[in-house]
Amino acid sequence: MGAERRRPPVADQKRHYVWCGVAAILLVGASWWQGSHAPLPKAINAACDARCAAPTNGTLAATLTDAVAAVQRTCAEKLYRCGDATLVFVHVHKGGGTTLVDMAQGNHADLAHVNRNGDPVVDGRRVPWWTMPAAEQARWFASLRAQAVRFVATEKGFPGSANLLAPFPNKLVYAIVVREPTRRFVSYYFWKWRRKDLMSIATKRMMGNSDVAEVSADAPSFKQFVEREAPLDAYYVRRLLGMGERAGTVDDKALERAKAVLSRTFSLILLAERLGDFGPLG
Numbered sequence: 001m002g003a004e005r006r007r008p009p010v011a012d013q014k015r016h017y018v019w020c021g022v023a024a025i026l027l028v029g030a031s032w033w034q035g036s037h038a039p040l041p042k043a044i045n046a047a048c049d050a051r052c053a054a055p056t057n058g059t060l061a062a063t064l065t066d067a068v069a070a071v072q073r074t075c076a077e078k079l080y081r082c083g084d085a086t087l088v089f090v091h092v093h094k095g096g097g098t099t100l101v102d103m104a105q106g107n108h109a110d111l112a113h114v115n116r117n118g119d120p121v122v123d124g125r126r127v128p129w130w131t132m133p134a135a136e137q138a139r140w141f142a143s144l145r146a147q148a149v150r151f152v153a154t155e156k157g158f159p160g161s162a163n164l165l166a167p168f169p170n171k172l173v174y175a176i177v178v179r180e181p182t183r184r185f186v187s188y189y190f191w192k193w194r195r196k197d198l199m200s201i202a203t204k205r206m207m208g209n210s211d212v213a214e215v216s217a218d219a220p221s222f223k224q225f226v227e228r229e230a231p232l233d234a235y236y237v238r239r240l241l242g243m244g245e246r247a248g249t250v251d252d253k254a255l256e257r258a259k260a261v262l263s264r265t266f267s268l269i270l271l272a273e274r275l276g277d278f279g280p281l282g
Contacts, residue, residue, distance in 0.1 A: 054168045059134055061265045062161040069167075069264035076167035077267055083150070085171035086141050089118060091155040092239055094187040095179040096272030101153055110150040118153025120144070130157040130242065137163060138170050145171070160242030161257075167265065175268035178236060184272075185226070193219035 054075040055068050064072065079085035087109070091097030101118040105111060112120035119126040129140055129152075137159070144152065159165070165172055179187075193215040220228065234250035237243075240258040243250075262269060 056166070056169055059138060059166055059170060060161075061164045061166045061261070064166055064264050066264060072166055072168035073173075073265075073267050076171055076173045079168075079171050080150070080173045084145065085150070085173055086145060087151050087173045087175055089151065089153040090158055090174065090176040090239065091118065091153045092177065092179070092184070092236060093155060094191055095184050096177040096270075097153070097155065099272070100175075100177050100270070104151050110148055112144070112149050112152070115153075117155055118151065119155055120149070120152060126156055128157060130154060130159045130163075132163065134163045134165055137165055141165075141170065141172065157244075158239050158242050164242070164261070164265065167267070173268070174266040175270070176240075176262070176266060177270045177272050179272035181236070184235075185229075186222075188229075189222055189225050190215060193225070 054071045056072070061069070076085050080087060089097070089100065089104075091101065098117060101111075104118065111118055114121045116126055120129075121127070127140075129137055132140060141152070144150075167173065219225075234254075235245070237250050237254055237258040238245060238248075240261045241254060243254075248254075
């Protein structure tokens, strides 16, 4: 038995094959165009909105009860997953914040196009949004979301009770990284009094973070530094209450108020020493 011989297609069959191929290409192209250009179905947005029928006590976090705050946080978190909320990251200096911002950037977490370590920048300066009245602040966050900005860091300030927005209906998810206070303070000392000569900077860039930090010749002793920077021993409390670094007195009542801000308002409280265990942001 010999090999099977197949007859070549006649002219009509050739035209049939060509038209089938063209039709297939058009169908695939149309499917791609529709999927990449058509707006999202309204059902998705409606589903996201339906999840957030949370009670509101005005727009300020200070008015929330524990129960209402919990529901609002859940709503804001779900809206963030739907792409319709802002993650507000409180970056405490030398507390592991840069690491988290780098993680956010690496995972395309929608930072402002022009930013400084995650803080939105306009005309070369960080936007001090924490000083805005509550209504203006809410409009500012909404305008950022309209520009597809969903991650905002703040390294220089945080609102006080008079203008700290509630998670919902303001669509805000608050996050913070906390570091063991003594380690943070030691890190702050070596950062503030680090050598800044060209050789030291070049060596640092080549070697990365080293185990032994060098301080400048005019650096005070660590004991002197602690005495000079005494108000910073309650830095987390000051940041969470919008007190600034020097103003006011931190006492037991202030500590309780700061703890209430954390427990009622914040969805994420991360430990700097455990950031290696943290998953993607997006």
